[in-house]
Amino acid sequence: MVGYKSKLVEQIRLPSRAQRERALEEAGYNVFNLPSDDVFVDLLTDSGTGAMSDEQWAALIRGDESYAGSRSFEELESAVEEVMGFERVVPAHQGRGAENVLYGTLVSEGDVVPNNTHFDTTRAHIANQGAEPVDCPVDDATDPDAEGPFKGNFSIERARAVVDEYGAERVPVVVQTITNNSTAGQPVSVENTRRVREFADEIGATFVIDACRFAENAYFVTQREAEFSDVSVAAVAREQLPLADALVMSGKKDALSNAGGFVATDDERLYERCKQRAILYEGFPTYGGMAGRDVAAMAVGLREAVDEAYVADRVEQIQELASMLESVGVPMYTPAGGHAVYLDAGALFSHLDPEQFPGQALVCELYREGGVRGVELGRFAFPGTDRPELVRLAVPRRMYHREHLEHVAETAAAVLERREEVSGLEIVSEPEMEEIRHFTATLEPITS
Incomplete structure (x- = not known):
């Protein structure tokens, strides 16, 4: 308790x-x-509106405000690798900044991007690149009364229909959002993420996980997916997230922070491209539009989120x-x-x-x-x-x-x-x- x-x-x-x-x-x-x-009671969003812990406030005070090579960034890199399994991190001022960095790098005019369900800013960033966002929810996702355990899953069948219609060459990116915010915050199973990984490999696409609420999703997996009934939330996250080629993250959700976001990947070429775009739109790659104190608080929050x-x-x-x-x-x-x-x-x-x-x-x-x-x-x-x-x-x-x-x-x-x-x-x-x-x-x- x-x-x-x-x-x-x-x-x-x-x-x-x-x-x-x-x-x-x-x-x-x-x-x-x-x-x-x-x-009186503000339930507009859970993005950046929560209360930070005493450890996060302590990190704010200790934050390193150096423009380049800050200690706070090293703490964030360490936390992302430990919690999420990725070594390379490109920070941004918040989630939509990270979306701009990643999708501005990966998506071009005329492309088609399937997602289990695009949220508002994700949809807008895809459209802003001249591409078409296409939702691929499972059948019971739109039924408020259905009781499925993973109504947030990505429909491989619908995604295949997208590829059949447009051709694989027009689908450079496949996105899975966990949890699925536009489908009532419903969770996504690890098995479904594995299937999306296979599908992306089949069509030669980059697989992106929108990981804003990855810890909450991992908790549902421990409660609803038999394979993980005796596995910790932290272990589920380390199993599910590295299935992707890249993550886009709002630190204002499951990093328990009031500001911040990042892109994470182990793809060296994608990392370099994102880093250069981040310099243009967000800031130097070791602060990414954030104060060093906010970077430090986000690093602490990532570890707290999987407690x-x-x-x-x-x-x-x-x-x-x-x-x-x-x-x-x-x-x-x-x-x-x-x-x-x-x-x-x-x-x-x-x-x-x-x-x-x-x-x-x-x-x-x-x-x-x-x-x-x-x-x-x-x-x-x-x-x-x-x-x-x-x-x-x-x-x-x-x-x-x-x-x-x-x-x-x-x-x-x-x-x-x-x-x-x-x-x-x-x-x-x-x-x-x-x-x-x-x-x-x-x-x-x-x-x-």
């Missing part, structure tokens, strides 16, 4: 309902535009929130993932058409009702798709307590109680690049 004691606290307040109504309207019914002081007690507590808190929501009858994607609970807005607001963005409507109602901020991951975030209308409630690591989760469940129950009163939304303004429109677009309620 593991627990935490507080050494630092921050006071939060719940604005009045009138204040929340006004804030929501001023934000254009897009909660990304809300000031954080107007949010058995930590990761069990992390996943169990998500299960606790799911149980609370289930007890009040809120429809959810099942089973719950490792970093978030995904509410089924399509089922909750069955009177709304998908074109009325029921997911975004639920996001707004959760804030209106209880100052809870989540994020829509349906047709608003992923235009041109037929994804389920999901709302992600991502829980920051080591930050919220049971009373916060109880407030979230009570808020969702109140929205459920008056669900028939809720109207849909329409877009008022959006950026040219639709893959990232949900960050800045504004909406308004449909009144007729």
Whole structure:
């Protein structure tokens, strides 16, 4: 059993309902535009929003701020090799910086990139290179009620169809995201990763693992994949991750850091190419756009992430929130993932058409009702798709307590109680690049 004691606290307040109504309207019914002081329980993302440990804070103080050859970078290299099995590391300021470095190196105009499911910035980086991102989820991934143990898996059959349609020469990269964030944080089995490795070899493609939540994924493997029932989380990670040619990582997830990311590989040629691109976009290869103190904290966090007690507590808190929501009858994607609970807005607001963005409507109602901020991951975030209308409630690591989760469940129950009163939304303004429109677009309620 593991627990935490507080050494630092921050006071939060719940604005009045009138204040929340006004804030929501001023934000254009897009909660990304809300000031954080107007949010009571913030479940927008688990990326960089968690509480760092005392060891990470100590590392911040010890961080080496040298421009080149810093001790902090040596600590990161050592942690990546120990935890993930790769010797060469190219740091970046965060995950999307690492995506720019890696996909800007590997992907060109006219290419096609299959992924179990692309997340928003991954999809945008692929599209920004003039390539086409193609999702290859398994059949039960889009069914919120299916109970499969590894609904995040990569469908080899769908990927083969992509190759048959476009030709192997147009598929230079195959990506597997673990856990699968766009499919409700569902885990990926080691056996599936082995099959993707074989598929990539068969077509001569570079195999990339998006490892943002690799430790949470490894925990699920120990619980659900028979081969690994008596294996540690750390050992599963060392088995699964080196199957790839390269990793892209946001340190703001399972490196338990507030900043940072990196590319890791043992391919010398790919490493050199990524390093040169990183110099152009991120910074010198031993700091990569980060302060040395943040590099040092990320190195500590990588080791903490595979601690058995930590990761069990992390996943169990998500299960606790799911149980609370289930007890009040809120429809959810099942089973719950490792970093978030995904509410089924399509089922909750069955009177709304998908074109009325029921997911975004639920996001707004959760804030209106209880100052809870989540994020829509349906047709608003992923235009041109037929994804389920999901709302992600991502829980920051080591930050919220049971009373916060109880407030979230009570808020969702109140929205459920008056669900028939809720109207849909329409877009008022959006950026040219639709893959990232949900960050800045504004909406308004449909009144007729």
